[in-house]
Amino acid sequence: MSVSDFTPQPVLRDDIFNGQGAVVSGAGSGIGRAIALRLCALGMAVTGFGRREDALKETADLAADMPGSFDFEALNVRDTEALDAAMARSGDRHGINLLVNNAGGQFFAPATKISRKGWDSVLDLNLSAVFSATKSAYPYLKAAQGAVVNISLSGIDRGSMGLAHSVAARAGVLGLTRTLALEWAGDGIRLNCLGPGTVVTAGLSDEAARQMLDSLVAATPMGRTTSVEEVAELTAFLASPAGALMTGQLIQIDGAAHLGPGLHMIDGGSNE
């Protein structure tokens, strides 16, 4: 098994985001925290969203000496009213040059074991909340000619055992991303999806996930997991002038897992 803590060589100028603002959901842990910290290191004023105030506070402590800044709002992204109000506060404070819709997750279960309520919960978190956040950030993104990065999964085009709800939601996000890339191109707003492969975070730390890890790595042609820093660097790249003509894309950062023998065939649930 090869779990990666690979840290990419920085490729962006240290002050590239000075004077710019971002919102990152799920910034209190894992991928979202790594993205928030990288943006702060590059001079961005970042607002983090998440339900757990203590986790967001830890991110704020880690960002304390960085050139940018980190403030946060403890909220549930599924609460549209709270989301709209927090987005407006952040936008009014420092503008929104970048929105990162990272908060998300699901449970592994075969479709026969997913109740309608379970389906609705996963769709609400991983699709509808992304729509709400993006729509509510629109005036600020337009003013800044900004960018949106939606954190998705790799391999959503070929399905994934045990993830019917989540793959359907992420495919919906890709459709939304491409449609808004067309509708908002005239405003100078760009939207892209990033599809990480397996990333070892708290979200993948339960016993079932740990047991799957060897198989997940074995099904990844490049033979290792994706590090949170790699996802963060690519997010920053997409927000930078280097990504100026990139929009409507799903970029899979997964060591070719989506092409390989079958991350998607590893069964996280069982019909029994």
Ligand SMILES: CCCCCCC/C=C/C(=O)SCCNC(=O)CCNC(=O)[C@H](O)C(C)(C)COP(=O)(O)OP(=O)(O)OC[C@H]1O[C@@H](n2cnc3c(N)ncnc32)[C@H](O)[C@@H]1OP(=O)(O)O
């Ligand atoms: C093989 C390829 C692998 C590629 C790697 C993929 C790696 C992906 C990793 C990650 O995504 S990391 C992030 C991980 N973190 C999480 O996933 C946690 C996220 N979970 C949640 O936020 C919530 O659990 C939820 C899924 C959004 C549901 O929230 P809600 O508060 O609405 O839930 P509940 O009210 O508790 O339950 C609603 C409904 O769902 C049913 N349910 C919950 N868990 C299961 C389960 N394990 N199996 C079946 N059903 C489940 C629950 O029973 C409720 O339905 P009813 O029973 O009331 O009908």
Ligand SMILES: NC(=O)C1=CN([C@@H]2O[C@H](COP(=O)(O)OP(=O)(O)OC[C@H]3O[C@@H](n4cnc5c(N)ncnc54)[C@H](OP(=O)(O)O)[C@@H]3O)[C@@H](O)[C@H]2O)C=CC1
């Ligand atoms: N780890 C992996 O292998 C992969 C992960 N992903 C995706 O990357 C994203 C980040 O996952 P990862 O960092 O691994 O896992 P984490 O569980 O560490 O991160 C999920 C984050 O989302 C936040 N969140 C979840 N639900 C809500 C909600 N209703 N309202 C507000 N915030 C919420 C959580 O904060 P809080 O609990 O405080 O609300 C948490 O910070 C997710 O969308 C995940 O599906 C994609 C591919 C692979």
